[in-house]
Amino acid sequence: MATPNKETLLDWYRQMVLIRRFEERCAELYQEGLIGGFLHLYIGQEATGVGAVSALTEKDHIITAYRDHGLALARGLDPNAIMAEMLGKRTGVSGGKGGSMHLANRDLHFWGGYGIVGGHLPLAAGIALSIQYQDLDEVVLAFMGDGATNIGYFHESLNLSAVWDLPVVWLIENNQYGMGTAVDRASGATELVRRAMAYSSENGRGMKMGPRLDGMDVQAVHDGISEAVEYARKNGPILVESLTYRLEGHSMGDPQRYRTKEEVESYVASGPIGRFRKVLTEKYKNIESRLDEIDAQMLQVVDDAVEFARNSDDPTYEDLISHVYVD
Numbered sequence: 001m002a003t004p005n006k007e008t009l010l011d012w013y014r015q016m017v018l019i020r021r022f023e024e025r026c027a028e029l030y031q032e033g034l035i036g037g038f039l040h041l042y043i044g045q046e047a048t049g050v051g052a053v054s055a056l057t058e059k060d061h062i063i064t065a066y067r068d069h070g071l072a073l074a075r076g077l078d079p080n081a082i083m084a085e086m087l088g089k090r091t092g093v094s095g096g097k098g099g100s101m102h103l104a105n106r107d108l109h110f111w112g113g114y115g116i117v118g119g120h121l122p123l124a125a126g127i128a129l130s131i132q133y134q135d136l137d138e139v140v141l142a143f144m145g146d147g148a149t150n151i152g153y154f155h156e157s158l159n160l161s162a163v164w165d166l167p168v169v170w171l172i173e174n175n176q177y178g179m180g181t182a183v184d185r186a187s188g189a190t191e192l193v194r195r196a197m198a199y200s201s202e203n204g205r206g207m208k209m210g211p212r213l214d215g216m217d218v219q220a221v222h223d224g225i226s227e228a229v230e231y232a233r234k235n236g237p238i239l240v241e242s243l244t245y246r247l248e249g250h251s252m253g254d255p256q257r258y259r260t261k262e263e264v265e266s267y268v269a270s271g272p273i274g275r276f277r278k279v280l281t282e283k284y285k286n287i288e289s290r291l292d293e294i295d296a297q298m299l300q301v302v303d304d305a306v307e308f309a310r311n312s313d314d315p316t317y318e319d320l321i322s323h324v325y326v327d
């Protein structure tokens, strides 16, 4: 596997910082009442999103659940249009009608953003079936939480993908909790990737069991998902697990009684951005000023996005009744 060059590594750092700053600002805007509905932050999971998305070509496909801001930013959706969507403006990526949980962009093959746990997994299989039917050289990267692996759709979708050899990388983002429920209180098999065994045969037919990745290490995720994508492109479905941690509450206003402050603090100390910054400063001499510059630039990108969103128009009545039925 080719070793990424310095500019690529700096770009991963840039993306992770952008996600962090963008979401910190979203939390503030939520408190101000400018963002409504639910808001699920990706803070802590940036290395998984950036590492995984960077393993795809632009023709490959991404689909995920409601914790979608980080993946949308990593895929290159316009931060201005994402922020406008958060504020329900007509310039938003989904015309202001989707909000935080429903970010999408057809041109970038970013298919959203779904609020029903596991509900997007059959769609991932469907996109992969369409790829196979059209004989295209594309792969679907389907993100899901640990909690989603206990939903019936998970079983149905993974099983069908194995029966039909569909080109999907199923990626479990194991952030250790589904709302307030720890993995070992909800799952018989706590190494969730082992569930691949249920959809594979001894002769190698069916689902491949992929690795359990260190989801706090952007390079490790990139390498692991790159291999998985290559496998899926040639052979069919593979299940991968990324071990990560959600540093904020499940959504806004979560009192977090299900975990201790010490536990959270221990993950803050080994968080993905600080850890990668250390890797970069050890690898390249005098890189600090570049990193500081990136930090400042990303703050500016977020400031600009908020200004754009605030100055954008609300959807009109015509917008409200459009895209409901096919014209």
Ligand SMILES: Cc1ncc(C[n+]2csc(CCOP(=O)(O)OP(=O)(O)O)c2C)c(N)n1
Binding pocket: 067, 115, 116, 117, 118, 144, 145, 146, 147, 148, 149, 175, 177, 178, 179, 246, 250
């Ligand atoms: C079918 C369904 N059941 C319950 C819910 C309520 N709910 C929203 S998020 C969530 C937890 C899911 O946890 P996980 O899949 O680990 O994702 P994470 O929030 O950790 O990213 C639940 C139970 C839902 N949205 N859909």
Ligand SMILES: [Mg+2]
Binding pocket: 145, 146, 147, 173, 174, 175, 176, 177, 178, 179
């Ligand atoms: Mg979870």
